Amino acid sequence: MTTSPTVVRLADLRASLHQWLDAHEEGFAAARRHAEPPSLEAAVVPELGLQRALWDAGFTRWGWPAECGGNGGSAVLRAAVYEQLVLDGYRIPQPMLTIETLGPAIVAFSPELTASHLEACLRGDEVWCQGFSEPEAGSDLAALRCRATSTGNGWAVSGQKLWSSLGTVSQRTAMLARTGDAGHRGITMLLVDLDAPGCEVRPIRASSGRTEFAELFFDETPVGGDRVVGDVNGGWAVAMYLLQWERGMYGWMRQAVLHARLADLLGAVGDLATDDADRIAEAWVRVTALRSSTARTVQRLAAGENLGPEVSVDKVLLATAEQSVLECERRMLPVDFALGDGEADEVFRADWFYARMASIYGGAIEIQRTVVAERVLGLPRSVR
Amino acid sequence: MSQASFVDDALRTTAAQLFGGGDRLVPLAVLVDLGWSELAAEDLPTAVSVLAEEQGRRLGLSRLAELAMCAAAPSLLDPADSALVFAVQPRLGVTFLHGSSVDGIVLADGRGAPTFVVPVSTEGRVTLRRLPAGEVDIAPVTGIDPDARVTRVRCNAEGGVPVEPGAWEAAVAAGSLAVAHELVGVAEAMLDLAVTHVSERRQFGVPIGSFQAVQHRLADVLVDVSAGRAVCRTAWIDRDRFACAAARSAAGRAFETAMRHCQQVLGAMGSTWEHPLHRYQRRGLLLERLLDPAPTLREALSTVVVDQRRAEVLEG
Numbered sequence: 001m002t003t004s005p006t007v008v009r010l011a012d013l014r015a016s017l018h019q020w021l022d023a024h025e026e027g028f029a030a031a032r033r034h035a036e037p038p039s040l041e042a043a044v045v046p047e048l049g050l051q052r053a054l055w056d057a058g059f060t061r062w063g064w065p066a067e068c069g070g071n072g073g074s075a076v077l078r079a080a081v082y083e084q085l086v087l088d089g090y091r092i093p094q095p096m097l098t099i100e101t102l103g104p105a106i107v108a109f110s111p112e113l114t115a116s117h118l119e120a121c122l123r124g125d126e127v128w129c130q131g132f133s134e135p136e137a138g139s140d141l142a143a144l145r146c147r148a149t150s151t152g153n154g155w156a157v158s159g160q161k162l163w164s165s166l167g168t169v170s171q172r173t174a175m176l177a178r179t180g181d182a183g184h185r186g187i188t189m190l191l192v193d194l195d196a197p198g199c200e201v202r203p204i205r206a207s208s209g210r211t212e213f214a215e216l217f218f219d220e221t222p223v224g225g226d227r228v229v230g231d232v233n234g235g236w237a238v239a240m241y242l243l244q245w246e247r248g249m250y251g252w253m254r255q256a257v258l259h260a261r262l263a264d265l266l267g268a269v270g271d272l273a274t275d276d277a278d279r280i281a282e283a284w285v286r287v288t289a290l291r292s293s294t295a296r297t298v299q300r301l302a303a304g305e306n307l308g309p310e311v312s313v314d315k316v317l318l319a320t321a322e323q324s325v326l327e328c329e330r331r332m333l334p335v336d337f338a339l340g341d342g343e344a345d346e347v348f349r350a351d352w353f354y355a356r357m358a359s360i361y362g363g364a365i366e367i368q369r370t371v372v373a374e375r376v377l378g379l380p381r382s383v384r
Numbered sequence: 385m386s387q388a389s390f391v392d393d394a395l396r397t398t399a400a401q402l403f404g405g406g407d408r409l410v411p412l413a414v415l416v417d418l419g420w421s422e423l424a425a426e427d428l429p430t431a432v433s434v435l436a437e438e439q440g441r442r443l444g445l446s447r448l449a450e451l452a453m454c455a456a457a458p459s460l461l462d463p464a465d466s467a468l469v470f471a472v473q474p475r476l477g478v479t480f481l482h483g484s485s486v487d488g489i490v491l492a493d494g495r496g497a498p499t500f501v502v503p504v505s506t507e508g509r510v511t512l513r514r515l516p517a518g519e520v521d522i523a524p525v526t527g528i529d530p531d532a533r534v535t536r537v538r539c540n541a542e543g544g545v546p547v548e549p550g551a552w553e554a555a556v557a558a559g560s561l562a563v564a565h566e567l568v569g570v571a572e573a574m575l576d577l578a579v580t581h582v583s584e585r586r587q588f589g590v591p592i593g594s595f596q597a598v599q600h601r602l603a604d605v606l607v608d609v610s611a612g613r614a615v616c617r618t619a620w621i622d623r624d625r626f627a628c629a630a631a632r633s634a635a636g637r638a639f640e641t642a643m644r645h646c647q648q649v650l651g652a653m654g655s656t657w658e659h660p661l662h663r664y665q666r667r668g669l670l671l672e673r674l675l676d677p678a679p680t681l682r683e684a685l686s687t688v689v690v691d692q693r694r695a696e697v698l699e700g
Contacts, residue, residue: 010696263692277682278681285615289612293611313611377606379582380590380591
């Protein structure tokens with residue numbers, strides 16, 4: 001596959017990726033789903049190798065504009081590539097999960113950073129993480145206090161960020177900083193180098209056992225004026241745009257994985273009691289709902305639609321799908337789950353703990369329900 | 385506005401008038417005059433989804449599920465002179481066992497049909513037994529849904545004429561989608577009733593819809609209604625019978641969630657005979673008995689889930 005064509009059919013893209021993965025099986029054995037090590041840092045290394053090869057071969061260039069080295073075409077092509085990776089037995093490289101939230105926002109809000117920095121991230125030469133939450137700003141994101149002060153030709157950032165996924169393996173963070181008044185109007189998004197002076201990354205070990213996230217500390221960390229994503233004090237709009245992709249494309253990626261997990265589970269358990277079969281069937285329907293709903297979301301986002309609060313539906317569907325699949329696994333593979341000491345068992349348990357977080361990360365499910373109630377159903381605003 | 389959505393809207397308006405009239409039963413002849421055959425031939429997904437959802441939303445009655453089944457498998461029966469007998473016992477799935485006593489129902493105005501068609505499974509194959517009206521025991525029943533004008537049909541299940549391979553499965557798939565869309569319509573109507581109520585009803589000086597406990601219940605209903613509709617949309621892509629069973633199941637969940645939460649937030653008012661809520665509950669509870677997806681879903685596990693077979697839902 002060359003990197004210069006301007007159109008590709010979805011089915012052709014899937015088929016050529018399938019063939020290519022077949023031909024390169026040996027080189028990416030460590031990036032296969034069943035070869036995942038318990039350590040996130042160890043898992044990411046072969047995933048970045050796969051990510052780079054996919055970019056160089058052109059597959060993941062589809063759906064990104066030429067300005068960042070892409071082949072152009074709809075973001076729907078990216079969705080097809082992610083699903084095909086899982087269908088062929090591979091992990092979706094974890095850095096691509098953050099790419100799917102940060103990338104579209106960078107493209108939409110910063111042509112300059114798209115041209116100067118995005119390709120390194122897309123190719124896997126760098127990993128970027130989100131820097132959104134803070135100790136005092138979780139569900140109430142607009143309460144964030146990490147401050148960026150103008151230095152004339154740039155910014156000095158001071159404060160703390162929390163729960164940055166992949167923070168321990170990242171080189172940069174797209175973070176939200178307060179540059180103006182309190183509330184959502186005084187926030188700016190900045191792309192900050194994590195090796196800059198005054199910046200410190202501390203890993204946080206999750207209940208899963210993995211260092212799923214990190215906390216980021218900034219002390220007068222210098223950031224260039226060219227690192228603003230969108231408008232100064234316009235960061236809220238960038239974050240809201242970004243969250244739509246996080247709901248839609250992240251949910252889409254996870255449905256691919258959850259489908260594969262159900263297939264694995266059925267392969268592992270043999271004969272099923274009727275109630276177990278019904279429970280797996282129910283989980284399958286939930287994953288199907290996630291797939292159907294996020295496919296539509298991705299398509300509408302790719303077409304330039306602004307979906308707004310509706311995407312909260314996908315987030316609720318994600319949480320229920322994740323948890324129903326992993327609950328099936330826990331119930332039906334109880335011995336591996338409780339007593340297994342192999343690496344695969346450790347990963348299994350870590351994934352189960354991770355699924356428990358699906359109703360918390362990226363905006364707690366209670367917040368999503370409030371958004372749906374007030375902004376989709378139009379119910380009267382609650383007292384906060 | 386695209387051509388497709390223009391057709392959708394026009395059909396929706398027509399359907400709303402049809403099912404919202406004085407008599408909510410829309411006879412087969414009216415659907416035929418409306419141009420059902422042309423609509424179905426041109427765009428079955430639009431025809432079924434729009435009509436069935438409006439039917440559900442307005443507590444309408446028709447033989448739409450059968451029409452959808454016949455559109456997918458014309459050899460099944462001619463609705464003009466035959467009515468399909470639906471199984472309602474969960475363990476039976478969608479057919480009657482050979483040698484058992486048939487105890488099923490016909491929908492809407494099917495009771496006057498000269499012939500009744502009973503799907504009988506014989507050693508894993510589906511056969512259709514066609515019985516003249518005189519050979520079946522027909523009794524109108526009130527049951528859970530007095531508005532539904534259900535007719536209970538009893539006879540013996542003996543083997544009949546084998547159905548051509550795949551035809552019954554295709555019919556059940558399309559019928560499941562019709563029932564699924566209707567359940568989505570019922571659930572959505574219940575949600576509308578609840579949203580209106582909690583926005584107006586005030587307690588402690590504020591509308592009760594401003595309490596998160598109330599909001600979150602109704603948000604869950606919306607999520608499940610959206611999911612039900614999304615799975616239906618996907619299932620129409622290649623009308624795979626497993627995907628259609630998934631749609632029927634997801635729509636069943638939307639109804640169950642609506643039933644659980646809407647009555648709760650409608651409070652005592654929603655628990656009266658005067659309030660329309662129970663009529664929707666009753667309709668949904670009846671529809672839930674039709675084309676039970678559980679057996680098909682169990683079968684899907686070994687074939688579809690393990691093989692990772694699924695429709696291409698992306699376009700672009």
